[in-house]
Structure formats: C-alpha cells, structure tokens
Amino acid sequence: MQFTAFERSKQGTGASRRLRNTGRTPGIVFGGTTAPAVIELDHNSLWFALQKEAFHAALLDMELNGNTEKVVLRNVQYHPFKPLVLHVDFQRVDENTRVRKKVPLHFINAENSPAVKQDKCLVNHAMTEVVVDCLAMQIPEFITVDLGNAVKGQSIHTNDLVLPAGVKVIVHGKPNPGIATLVEPKEEIIAAPVAAAAGDKKGKKKK
Numbered sequence: 001m002q003f004t005a006f007e008r009s010k011q012g013t014g015a016s017r018r019l020r021n022t023g024r025t026p027g028i029v030f031g032g033t034t035a036p037a038v039i040e041l042d043h044n045s046l047w048f049a050l051q052k053e054a055f056h057a058a059l060l061d062m063e064l065n066g067n068t069e070k071v072v073l074r075n076v077q078y079h080p081f082k083p084l085v086l087h088v089d090f091q092r093v094d095e096n097t098r099v100r101k102k103v104p105l106h107f108i109n110a111e112n113s114p115a116v117k118q119d120k121c122l123v124n125h126a127m128t129e130v131v132v133d134c135l136a137m138q139i140p141e142f143i144t145v146d147l148g149n150a151v152k153g154q155s156i157h158t159n160d161l162v163l164p165a166g167v168k169v170i171v172h173g174k175p176n177p178g179i180a181t182l183v184e185p186k187e188e189i190i191a192a193p194v195a196a197a198a199g200d201k202k203g204k205k206k207k
Helices: 013-021 043-050 053-057 194-203
Strands: 002-007 024-030 037-042 060-064 067-078 085-092 098-108 122-125 129-135 143-146 155-157 168-170 178-183
Touching: 002 043, 013 024, 013 085, 024 043, 037 043, 043 053, 043 085, 053 098
Parallel strands: 002 060, 024 085, 098 143
Antiparallel strands: 002 037, 024 037, 060 067, 067 085, 098 129, 122 178, 129 168, 155 178
16 A cells, blocks of 8 residues: 655644644654654544555555655554544665564354354354464555364464465463354343233132
8 A cells, every 4th residue: 555645844732633633643653774754644644545455454554755665563552532643653664674563354254154154153253363474575454263173162363374385473371362152152042921910810709
C-alpha cells in the first residue's frame, strides 16, 4: 500500500491543533539512518486507509518530498469519542530491519469442517491476531487458519499455525496458547410450568 506524507514545519500542541482544524493529521517517521522527521497527512485519506486491515500489518510505501521509503505503522492515537486521528507514527525499515508486529488471523473453511457441518459445533475464537517477529520485508499481511478438518472438541494452538518462512510467533505466559476451540452448542431446557398449574388446582374450592 502507498500513501503520501508532507513535511511539517511547525511543532507543538497549538500547531498540531491548528493543523487538525485544516483537515490534516500530524505524525512522525523515525528509524533507519535518517533523523526522525515530523510529517502531516490528509486526515480523510488516512482515516480510510486505517479502515483497511493491511494498513496496520503490511509493509507500506510512504512518499515524502518526492522520495519513496518503506515504512510500517507503529502507533495511532484516536480521539476518545470523535472519528478523528490525533497523531500517527511510522518506522522506516529496510531488508535488514527486524520488527515485531501484530498480524491478524484469517479463519477459513469452518463451515466445511466435520465439527460444524456434522456436529453443529461453534467456533470459539480465543485470539484474532498474533504478534510475529521477522524481517520487515517478510511481514505477512495475515496468517490463515484452515479449520476444514477440525473435529468436535478440537483446540487449535499457536504451534498449529502454518507460518511463512522466517516468521516466528511471539507468545507471553503459556508456551502454546489456544487460538480457537470447536465447541458443541448448549441446549436450553425450558421447564414446563407444572408446579404453577398444580397450585391453581389446589386453590380451587367447591361451592
């Protein structure tokens, strides 16, 4: 994905506020052998780009002053309740830069699995994304989790993921946390109002 940024001449809280009032978003790009640069972006273009999953995980091409640099999104600050991006951070990367990034999980073929198709199980998602460690040029846009052969009661763990070459999942706490489980739907048992009916009969008296 490619986007355009512009050099920002003024800094500070007041300057950033005035910038936002003109439909621009302040930001910064850092990393590499070049000094950090303060930038600004068109807010609406940035807002719509942020709605795309790939903008958060994939390698990006940033055009700045006629030059194109490889960057990754590092941080986004949103307004507490308004649809407004307050600030955005990018990191310059090259073929030697190693990064840790959150990557979304795409679950496929659940409807064709024995668990869902035959046993009417539900897929309980414990995780929808994982943190990966890899070279910047190897960042996957997403990781596919194929549930086509899943059976009732099966749990899918991080060790079951099929990862691209050079990509490693970083976990904290449990060494092999669960990602999804195929569980049977719970049946609701509705008790008939027998007790109430019996009470009504006892309450009736012969005249």
